[in-house]
Amino acid sequence: MMDCLFCKIAAGEIPSKKIYEDDKVLAFYDIDPKAPVHFLVIPKQHIPSADYITAENSAIVGHVFEVIAKIAAELKLEKGYRVVNNCGEHGGQTVEHLHFHILAGRSLAWPPG
Numbered sequence: 001m002m003d004c005l006f007c008k009i010a011a012g013e014i015p016s017k018k019i020y021e022d023d024k025v026l027a028f029y030d031i032d033p034k035a036p037v038h039f040l041v042i043p044k045q046h047i048p049s050a051d052y053i054t055a056e057n058s059a060i061v062g063h064v065f066e067v068i069a070k071i072a073a074e075l076k077l078e079k080g081y082r083v084v085n086n087c088g089e090h091g092g093q094t095v096e097h098l099h100f101h102i103l104a105g106r107s108l109a110w111p112p113g
């Protein structure tokens with residue numbers, strides 16, 4: 001995916017503040033944090049959004065959540081955190097490569113506006 005920002009970050013073509021990386025996923029800090037701790041976990045494989053999760057590729061979602069739990073323990077987020085996936089226009093998705101936001105470090109309002 002030549003024009004995908006997160007594919008370029010996954011390939012190391014655009015720098016990011018990496019937290020965790022393996023052959024399947026990358027976790028890095030959001031460039032415009034919305035909470036004291038705000039990072040993203042992305043599959044390295046290009047999946048445009050949650051709409052494109054299928055029986056063939058859904059295992060990556062389980063792996064993403066394993067990685068989130070691992071990072072939460074390492075960052076000592078014992079007070080909790082929120083995992084967010086924005087999908088499509090009304091979901092507020094701006095980057096068309098599947099990603100999960102992890103927000104932490106303060107009490108977060110619910111529901112979102």
Ligand code: AMP
Binds near residue numbers: 005014032085095
């Ligand atoms: P969304 O609006 O759910 O598609 O989230 C996209 C997120 O990517 C936003 O929170 C942006 O701040 C973040 N973002 C955009 N460009 C970069 C970048 N180069 N490095 C890290 N995060 C980024």
Ligand code: ZN
Binds near residue numbers: 001047
């Ligand atoms: Zn991509």
